[in-house]
Amino acid sequence: MAAVPDLSPLPPVPLVDLQKQLAVVGDAIQQRMAAVLQGGDFILGGAVGELEGRLADYAGVAQAITVANGTDALQIALMAMDVGAGDAVFVPPFTFAATAGAVVLTGATPVFVDIDDTTFTMDPLQLENKVAAVRAAGALTPRAVIPVDLFGRPADYPAIHAVAQAAGLQVLADAAQSFGAVQGDGQEARPVGSLAPMTTVSFYPSKPLGCFGDGGAILTDDPTLAERCRRLRGHGFDATGEARQVGMNSRLDSLQAAVLLAKLDVFDQELAARSQAAAWYDERLRDSLRTPESPPDGRSAWAVYSIRTRERERLRQALREAGIASAIYYAKPLHLHEAYAAFGDGAGSLPVSETASAEVLALPMHGYLDEPTVTRVCDTLLGALAKP
Ligand SMILES: Cc1ncc(COP(=O)(O)O)c(C=O)c1O
CATH class of the missing domain: 3.90.1150.10 (Aspartate Aminotransferase, domain 1)
Structure with a gap:
C-alpha cells in the first residue's frame, strides 16, 4: 500500500511556551507546592524567605523584598524613596503602563524621555535635556529617573548614572523584563539588581522568571530603603507592630515562591x-x-x-x-x-x-x-x- 502523505498542519507556535517548561520543572514545582500545603504558611512563609535569599544572591545585592507584583514593586520603591507630589520622575514612554502609572499613584509627575533608536531604552542625552527643561519651567523638582530594561536589555546605566548624579536624581531600575541580564564583561560584569540603588522585578507568568500568577520584588543594597519597603508592603507595620506609615497589602504567596524557587534551578x-x-x-x-x-x-x-x-x-x-x-x-x-x-x-x-x-x-x-x-x-x- 502506498504511504499516505501526512497532511496534518504543523503545530501552532506560541509566543511563550510554558507547557514545554512545565515538562521540565513540573515535578519539582509540585514537590515544593506540596511542602507549602503541608506547612500551611501561605503568606510570606518559609518559601518566601528562602526565595528572597536566593533572589538577592542571584542579583548580587544584600536584600530582596518580594511583593504582590511588579507594579506594586515600583510604587513601593518610589514611596520608600519619599517621592511624591511636586516631584518629577523621568520615565520612557515606550514601556508598559506600570512604569508611569506607579509614579502617578505616588502623587508625583511622570516626565517622558525619548528612547534610543537601536536599544529601545532611555536616551541619556534626552534625559539631560528633559531635566534642564523641568528645571527651567520651575513647577516641579527633578527627583528620580526610572530607566526601563526594555525587552530584557539593561538600559545604559553608566550614562544614566552620570546624568542622574549631575542632576541629583535617584535611580530606580524597572527590571520587570530583565531579571537575569548582565551588564559588562569579565571583572566589570554586574547582574541586573546591582545596576542601580533600587531595582524592581516582575514575576508575571510570561516574564523570563515567571510564577503561576502575579509576583514581584524589590532589590537593593541599602538597609534603610529595604526596611521601608518591608514595612510598606504590609500596611506600614514595623517589627513591634506599630504602623509607622500608611502602606499597602502587597505580599507574595508562598505557593508563588515555591514555583519561583523551582524555576530558579x-x-x-x-x-x-x-x-x-x-x-x-x-x-x-x-x-x-x-x-x-x-x-x-x-x-x-x-x-x-x-x-x-x-x-x-x-x-x-x-x-x-x-x-x-x-x-x-x-x-x-x-x-x-x-x-x-x-x-x-x-x-x-x-x-x-x-x-x-x-x-x-x-x-x-x-x-x-x-x-x-x-x-x-x-x-x-x-x-x-x-x-x-
Ligand atoms: C516594563 C514593565 N514594568 C512594570 C511591569 C509591571 O509588572 P506586573 O505586571 O508584575 O505588575 C511590567 C509588566 O509587564 C513591565 O513590562
Whole structure:
C-alpha cells in the first residue's frame, strides 16, 4: 500500500511556551507546592524567605523584598524613596503602563524621555535635556529617573548614572523584563539588581522568571530603603507592630515562591537557550529585516525578541496563517494614551518612541525554542517579504 502523505498542519507556535517548561520543572514545582500545603504558611512563609535569599544572591545585592507584583514593586520603591507630589520622575514612554502609572499613584509627575533608536531604552542625552527643561519651567523638582530594561536589555546605566548624579536624581531600575541580564564583561560584569540603588522585578507568568500568577520584588543594597519597603508592603507595620506609615497589602504567596524557587534551578539554562534562540533569529533575518541589537557586553534576558519593519501587518498576517503567534509591544507610546496624555506634549513630541511603536513586531521567544521552530518562523517571514 502506498504511504499516505501526512497532511496534518504543523503545530501552532506560541509566543511563550510554558507547557514545554512545565515538562521540565513540573515535578519539582509540585514537590515544593506540596511542602507549602503541608506547612500551611501561605503568606510570606518559609518559601518566601528562602526565595528572597536566593533572589538577592542571584542579583548580587544584600536584600530582596518580594511583593504582590511588579507594579506594586515600583510604587513601593518610589514611596520608600519619599517621592511624591511636586516631584518629577523621568520615565520612557515606550514601556508598559506600570512604569508611569506607579509614579502617578505616588502623587508625583511622570516626565517622558525619548528612547534610543537601536536599544529601545532611555536616551541619556534626552534625559539631560528633559531635566534642564523641568528645571527651567520651575513647577516641579527633578527627583528620580526610572530607566526601563526594555525587552530584557539593561538600559545604559553608566550614562544614566552620570546624568542622574549631575542632576541629583535617584535611580530606580524597572527590571520587570530583565531579571537575569548582565551588564559588562569579565571583572566589570554586574547582574541586573546591582545596576542601580533600587531595582524592581516582575514575576508575571510570561516574564523570563515567571510564577503561576502575579509576583514581584524589590532589590537593593541599602538597609534603610529595604526596611521601608518591608514595612510598606504590609500596611506600614514595623517589627513591634506599630504602623509607622500608611502602606499597602502587597505580599507574595508562598505557593508563588515555591514555583519561583523551582524555576530558579533551571533559570541559567533557560537564559542561555534564549540567547541561542536570539542568535538563530539574527543569523536568518538580519540581512532582510531590522533585528534587535545584542548588547555590546554582558547579556540580555531576551524577554522579548522584537524585529522592526514597515510591513508589519503583512508579515503578521503571514505568521498568523502559518499558525505562528506574534505580538506588538507597544502599539502606542504612553504619552499618546488617554490616561497619560496630560503628562506629555502629544503626537510628534517623542518621535523615536512613536516610530518604534509603528514598526515593532515580537516573535516567539522562550527558553525552550528549538532551531527548527526558529527556522520555520524565519522562513515564513522571508517568504512573505519575497512576495510582491
Ligand atoms: C516594563 C514593565 N514594568 C512594570 C511591569 C509591571 O509588572 P506586573 O505586571 O508584575 O505588575 C511590567 C509588566 O509587564 C513591565 O513590562
